[in-house]
Amino acid sequence: MAINKKEAFTPIDQKLADLAKAMSHPARIAILRILAAHNSCICGEIVEVMPLAQATVSQHLKELLNAGLIKGTVDGKKSCYCINWDTFKDFNAEFNTLFGDLQIIASNQSCC
Amino acid sequence: MAINKKEAFTPIDQKLADLAKAMSHPARIAILRILAAHNSCICGEIVEVMPLAQATVSQHLKELLNAGLIKGTVDGKKSCYCINWDTFKDFNAEFNTLFGDLQIIASNQSCC
DNA sequence: ATTATATATCGCAAATATACGATAATAAAA
DNA sequence: TTTTATTATCGTATATTTGCGATATATAAT
Numbered sequence: 071m072a073i074n075k076k077e078a079f080t081p082i083d084q085k086l087a088d089l090a091k092a093m094s095h096p097a098r099i100a101i102l103r104i105l106a107a108h109n110s111c112i113c114g115e116i117v118e119v120m121p122l123a124q125a126t127v128s129q130h131l132k133e134l135l136n137a138g139l140i141k142g143t144v145d146g147k148k149s150c151y152c153i154n155w156d157t158f159k160d161f162n163a164e165f166n167t168l169f170g171d172l173q174i175i176a177s178n179q180s181c182c
Numbered sequence: 183m184a185i186n187k188k189e190a191f192t193p194i195d196q197k198l199a200d201l202a203k204a205m206s207h208p209a210r211i212a213i214l215r216i217l218a219a220h221n222s223c224i225c226g227e228i229v230e231v232m233p234l235a236q237a238t239v240s241q242h243l244k245e246l247l248n249a250g251l252i253k254g255t256v257d258g259k260k261s262c263y264c265i266n267w268d269t270f271k272d273f274n275a276e277f278n279t280l281f282g283d284l285q286i287i288a289s290n291q292s293c294c
Numbered sequence: 295a296t297t298a299t300a301t302a303t304c305g306c307a308a309a310t311a312t313a314c315g316a317t318a319a320t321a322a323a324a
Numbered sequence: 325t326t327t328t329a330t331t332a333t334c335g336t337a338t339a340t341t342t343g344c345g346a347t348a349t350a351t352a353a354t
Contacts, residue, residue, distance in 0.1 A: 072308040072343050078233035079208035093202035096191035106284040121190035123314050147321045162281045169274045172218040184313045184338040259351045
């Protein structure tokens with residue numbers, strides 16, 4: 071049991087779900103805010119501000135990387151992370167499309 | 183270990199994360215699409231279309247209920263579910279605010 | 295009253311996610 | 325070259341999510 075059934079759904083809904091999952095922890099939203107607010111994005115500064123251990127922050131950064139929401143470059147002793155605006159805006163548009171789709175389809179209905 | 187640290191973050195980021203979590207499975211996005219596309223929202227029709235067992239669909243519906251994204255009323259032998267537009271639009275606005283916040287803060291920066 | 299139908303809940307198994315200490319890897323500094 | 329500093333990864337413990345069969349619950353139909 072508990073076999074993964076996510077592949078049974080449309081690619082669009084899978085993509086939306088993956089984005090939502092990347093956003094589904096307040097630590098990751100907080101990291102995005104921190105990255106957006108800094109000119110130079112250094113991982114160490116993130117760890118200092120976050121109420122989590124270094125290993126945990128690194129793990130959250132990795133998930134944001136996998137989702138494509140941030141970019142990371144190794145810069146000598148430090149690592150530099152910043153928001154990947156290309157995919158970020160794409161995701162934003164995709165979510166607005168979802169919200170729009172739902173509202174337009176159901177706009178002339180009164181249910182429940 | 184693995185104690186929940188979510189309370190250490192701001193209420194806004196917790197709320198956004200909770201919404202994102204509700205959206206973080208393609209089955210739940212698919213359910214929202216189905217509810218939006220139907221005039222009368224009957225749970226049975228959802229189960230028929232979804233590639234999941236009845237018990238699993240019922241569980242996903244419960245999670246959408248908990249997140250406030252849908253409303254449900256017991257209607258005789260059947261249950262009627264539909265989208266809760268009030269909270270839904272609120273959530274949409276909140277997400278757009280997040281995206282907007284991040285972009286405005288970082289609009290004049292070129293990093294990485 | 296019995297049967298059939300629709301949905302929710304329980305209990306369990308498996309998979310993922312969360313969190314952190316310890317350690318590895320890498321580069322700057324001494 | 326040894327030390328120090330920064331970040332990633334490994335291993336592990338625990339918590340949560342996902343999925344479903346079985347069962348409970350409640351109404352409609354017979």
